[in-house]
Amino acid sequence: MSELLLTDEERDRAGTRLLTLLNGHERGIPAAQVLPEPDRETLTALLSDPMPEDGIGVDALFDRWEHEILPNSTTVAHPRFLAYVLGPPNGIGPYAEAVAAAINQNCNFWQLSPAASVVERAVLEWLAEVVGFPSSAKGILTGGGSLATLQALAAALHDRVPGFRATGLQRPAPALVVYTSVEAHRSVDKAAAILGIGLDHVRHIPTDSQHRMDVTALTEAIAADRSAGRQPWCVVATCGTVNTGAVDPLDAIADLCAEQDLWLHVDGAYGALFLLCEEMRAVMGGCARADSISLDPHKTLFAPLEAGCLLVRDGAKLRDAYAFDSSYLTVAEDPLLTDYMDYGPQLSRGFKALKVWSALQAFGVNAFRTTMARTLDLARRLADGIEATPGLTLLAPVTLTAVCFAIDGVDHTAALQALAADNTALLGPVLLDGRHGIRACITNHRTTPADIDLILDRLKAMSSPPVEPAGRPLSTVDQ
Incomplete structure (x- = not known):
């Protein structure tokens, strides 16, 4: 028997654990951090591991996947992963692969x-x-x-x-x-x-x-x-x-x-x-x-x-x-x-x-047609919200699902970091006609109107200057 095959028992175990892993990943997406902070100690250990002379077996391998690989992976399937023209896989994709x-x-x-x-x-x-x-x-x-x-x-x-x-x-x-x-x-x-x-x-x-x-x-x-x-x-x-x-x-x-x-x-x-x-x-x-x-x-x-x-x-x-x-x-x-x-x-x-x-x-193709139409609608929803908010400026017409905008008086790099850190969304930078801004690209079949509204609420808060309490000037901390 080949040393590179699983036994019947190992194959059954691998199948069970794979289904558990996939189901757990799916159910955990809404609460996941869109851009998790990498565990540098774990990643350094992965890099320093020598090539294994002997295998660790099915269960130990799944343990490593679950505890070392998945937690240090960007949550591309998060509904507010909107930084790139990159969507999450459809539901049947992992099985076809x-x-x-x-x-x-x-x-x-x-x-x-x-x-x-x-x-x-x-x-x-x-x-x-x-x-x-x-x-x-x-x-x-x-x-x-x-x-x-x-x-x-x-x-x-x-x-x-x-x-x-x-x-x-x-x-x-x-x-x-x-x-x-x-x-x-x-x-x-x-x-x-x-x-x-x-x-x-x-x-x-x-x-x-x-x-x-x-x-x-x-x-x-x-x-x-x-x-x-x-x-x-x-x-x-x-x-x-x-x-x-x-x-x-x-x-x-x-x-x-x-x-x-x-x-x-x-x-x-x-x-x-x-x-x-x-x-x-x-x-x-x-x-x-x-x-x-x-x-x-x-x-x-x-x-x-x-x-x-x-x-x-x-x-x-x-x-x-x-x-x-x-x-x-x-x-x-x-x-x-x-x-x-x-x-x-x-x-x-x-x-x-x-x-x-x-x-x-x-x-069926109609499901994809409906999904694409929804992403177009969500992009317009975001663009409309931006145009309706003082302090936010739309930087380009919205033809597809990319929405480019600026926040007046705000450092956009810091704003992007803040949006990711508080798990509002992962958005990206853009430079148009010499002006720096932020870009959201809604190519994500999991994104909902509620996700867009959450992002808009956070952007509105960022664009609103702090209110000075009566009787005292703003402190350095307030500013």
């Missing part, structure tokens, strides 16, 4: 993962339909939006730069230029650096009063680069900027890209799945005109990390970028099954699609 780990499918070529191949294809076709892509679209699930953008730009290079697979950038040719906005995610810069484009050839286009890419400035930048002998080849627009949730004017950018023969990639990691909400389609409909788009099921579909996605309108272009022949991996092509090693850089790949597919099966 367990099944995926148990069967351990390698989702590279279909012989190693036939059911997984079909499940991933189904998920990708569903997501392509949400975006509005044609049936010719293909895609792949990734580790997140940053990797999806990197892989999209690599596909764009193969498509727009003749001979790129053979010569790469080692060629006597004009410098390649990519365009994005000053509000774009840093993954665009990172992709340009990794792919050899270079940060000197990334143009950060100014934004308008709503923090959307300025199409006139984009047009001028492209013309200037062409006049200087450089080669524009790609525009990265954003459907939901991280700071404010702004959506670039996608139709106007798509018109310009068509006119200039540029690849259009849309970073929709935050916003694109809000296309499930009918009210957002007018703002985001231009997503359907992109050459490629990234979106994140681990955000608004609340899949456990990691679950990103890249979709390419013309699926053949994605395969052209990533398919390589290798005799030791060759199997017969099958119209039903897909070799995902031909659609991305990885060979070994986990079964990410199962948790996305399982959640849609368990809850």
